[in-house]
Amino acid sequence: MIRRFREKIDPNTFLLLITITLFVLMYIAGILIFRDKHFGRVQVFLNLFISNGGLIVAAVSMTMVLISGGIDISIGSVVAMTCMLLAWMMEKQNIGIIPAIIVVLIIGVIFGFFQGLLIAYLKIQPFIVTLAGMFFARGMTAIISTDMISIKNEAFLKIANAKLYFPFGGYVNRSGDIVYPYIYPSVVIGLVVLLLMFFVLKYSKFGRSIYAVGGNEQSALLLGLNVRLTKLKVYVLNGFFAALAGFVFCLNTSGGFVEQAKGFEMEAIASSVIGGTLLTGGVGNVIGSIFGVLIKGTIETFITFQGTLSSWWTKIVIAALLCFFIVLQSILGSSKDKKGKISKDH
């Protein structure tokens, strides 16, 4: 029966459906298990977004890179570098918040441009280039400062802690006041990026050429697409988003230190893959990636609510989920091969 169902819808929608079902099941399980700890409150759900604002931006960007057939593992280090640079500029150099943000975004774009140049025009494997980028950015973080810098800039903290209340969904607390659920501006940035990339990928010429290039580079070239330029644009945009993710991440942590955002790239890749993006390129969408982020957030919430498990279990569970989805993709992919629709052998 499952097979007949699978034949009717295409494998990618199937993957997305599995992801959404998994998230819903996990959430319902959470509500049932942690009933006495108010898991069901709207705020707990919104906290998934609040604690993962940076990851939303990074996962959306990673999805775009994966669709183009590449990968970027430097994103975590760039986030750390951005946080450190922001903190250093605002605290040690007394630069205002607006110029500081502009500087880090420009640095992100330049970083992305160099990586894109090496990948698109010199045809070096994206993994090797971004691996070098990862170590470079992490080392630069240490060169800026080996000590932790906390941000005390008032304007920055004002943005970071501005609660945007919802007019509904509140509950009455012990002293009888109504507490409405809220989000931070970081969530808004994440959701804006999500919507923007959803439309860019779905409707713009640039977005469609990313799918074409990732799906089959040779065909894209024969169709008259500028493959190299498309790839370069992808990495430049990715560099910009990486820096933006860093800024959003910084809004949450309000500081910079060398070991920050370690394994962040893995979380972004995992979110994309869990959301149904194929690592071979050409397939994926950002809506799925959001569910990937939410699943990761739910696992973390489980571990905090449970109280006795240590935080490295999150990484193990995420890696296990990632493994599960990669294997699933591989099985679905090979069943496609047998039907002769797509041949993945090079």
Add this chain to the structure above:
Amino acid sequence: MKIKSILRNISRHSMFFPITCLIIVLVINLIKTPTFFHVSINNGVLYGYIIDILNRASELVILAIGMTLVVACSGGTDISVGAVSAVAGAITIYLLVGPMSSGDYRMPYVLAILLGLLGAVLCGMFNGFLIARLKIQPMVATLILYTAGRGIAQVITQGFIIYVRKEEFKYLGNFIPGIPVPTPIIIATIVLILTNLLLKKTALGLYIQTVGVNRRAAKLVGLNSSLFIFLVYAFSGLCAGISGMIITSRVYSIDANNAGLNIELDAILAVAIGGNRLDGGKFSLAGSIVGAITIQALTTTLYAMKVTADQLPVYKAIVVVFIVVIQSSEFKRYIGKLLSRITKHGDRKQVEV
């Protein structure tokens, strides 16, 4: 004319690039420290800069041997080696002394080492299964253990740094009494000789290259390509395990967060400096080993120049980018075009390869 052709032959030799790199680093060191090549015997053990570099390069040499075969056979890299080293070290030390630092062994030393190595091989086999059987890109498949590995090691050590307070445990990473050569150098040499014998005395080396050049063609000729890829990753796991033993023995403790940290980049770098193509096919173990020693020499030099461990990755990343750019065939093509434009009568045929 004859000298010119000899020079040309030398510069085209596969070992030209790695040896040039090593010589550059060594000469820089010799200028900075004139006593660089002095080797003396202190307290019955060899002592000197060169010995120190060779000693510290040992685990990298072992990893580079595994990585060379992985790159040659599958055209991908194994980035989980650092994490797997930590897992192997964690298993062995946990089995030996339990979750608390101690000086008493709970089980035979050799057995604990073997079980630690077994754990590492299992990790390698897991990678191999994903890559050979399920045909997942090597880098992505090994990314799973790259992240989960340190988590697993943390779970084994329960988040503690466990020390082994026993003199015999330090032998592997330092000196065995009565032998002047540091043990890691001996282990690395043994691994190298055994691997080389295995590759040269059997057809294994040839098979690995064949699979690396063209997986489908190798299959059509009758080679079980998947099996070779699987074995190569299992072997890489074993190498990671052996270097994990040396790393933990050096500091007679296991710190799941820091054991073998960033060593995977060094191993990939060693393979790249060694003149091996990163997309599979022909390989040279000797090149990788010269590469590994070059990197250790570079690291030691940078430390001597007051670069901290945190900042080191910047310089290494620059070296990696420099090397892969030089080796990239596209780059050679651009340079060729540029040169022919400058000289204007450039040989077109030679340019458009």
